[in-house]
Amino acid sequence: MRLPLLPLLALSTALALAGCGSEKTVTASNESVSNVAKKVADAGLKFNPGRWESTMKFVKLEMEGMPPEAQAMMAKMMGKGRTFASCLTREEAEKPDAKFFGQADERCKYDSFAMGGGKIDAKMTCKSEHGAQTMTMVGAYTPDTYQMTMSINGKGPEGKAMSMQMEMSAKHNGECTGKEEGKAGAPG
Structure with a gap:
C-alpha cells in the first residue's frame, strides 16, 4: 500500500525553519507554497545549514476498506519512529525557493500559515490523483530543533x-x- 506522502514533504520542509528570532513572523492565507517560501525568505527566517536528523512516527492511521493484512502491518508501525538524516546546504538555507518545497508547489496551497515566536500553525490543502487532502500542522521550533504534529484527512488509495x-x-x-x-x- 502506498500512502500519499506528497503533503508531508511540503510540510516538513516548511516546519523545519530554524534560526528565527522571536520578533520575526510570517503569516499567509490562501497562498501557494512558492509564495509562502518567498515570504519566509523575505522575512529573513533562515534554516541552520548542515546535517539534520529527523524522526517521524505514525500515531494514527485509519483507512476505509483497509484489508486485514494491511491493518496488521500498520499496527506494527504505530508508535515506532523512523529516523533519517538530510543535508541542507548554506545556499538552500539562505534562500529557500519553491523547488526547495518539492513538487508540492503545483498541487498544494496553504489555507493558513503562521510562524513566529517559536511556534508554527498551518493548514494546507493538496490535490492528488486520489482527491483532495487537508493537512494541519502544529509545532514549535528553536534554531536547532523542531517538533510538530501533523494530521492528514482526505482520500487515500x-x-x-x-x-x-x-x-x-x-x-x-x-x-x-x-x-x-x-x-x-x-x-528531515
Whole structure:
C-alpha cells in the first residue's frame, strides 16, 4: 500500500525553519507554497545549514476498506519512529525557493500559515490523483530543533477515506557528512 506522502514533504520542509528570532513572523492565507517560501525568505527566517536528523512516527492511521493484512502491518508501525538524516546546504538555507518545497508547489496551497515566536500553525490543502487532502500542522521550533504534529484527512488509495496523524521531530547535528539520505529539501 502506498500512502500519499506528497503533503508531508511540503510540510516538513516548511516546519523545519530554524534560526528565527522571536520578533520575526510570517503569516499567509490562501497562498501557494512558492509564495509562502518567498515570504519566509523575505522575512529573513533562515534554516541552520548542515546535517539534520529527523524522526517521524505514525500515531494514527485509519483507512476505509483497509484489508486485514494491511491493518496488521500498520499496527506494527504505530508508535515506532523512523529516523533519517538530510543535508541542507548554506545556499538552500539562505534562500529557500519553491523547488526547495518539492513538487508540492503545483498541487498544494496553504489555507493558513503562521510562524513566529517559536511556534508554527498551518493548514494546507493538496490535490492528488486520489482527491483532495487537508493537512494541519502544529509545532514549535528553536534554531536547532523542531517538533510538530501533523494530521492528514482526505482520500487515500482507490479514493477511500483516510485519516492519519504523525509526529515529527528533528535536530541540527553539525556539518554534513556526505552520508545523508537527502540533499536538497527539508531538514528531515
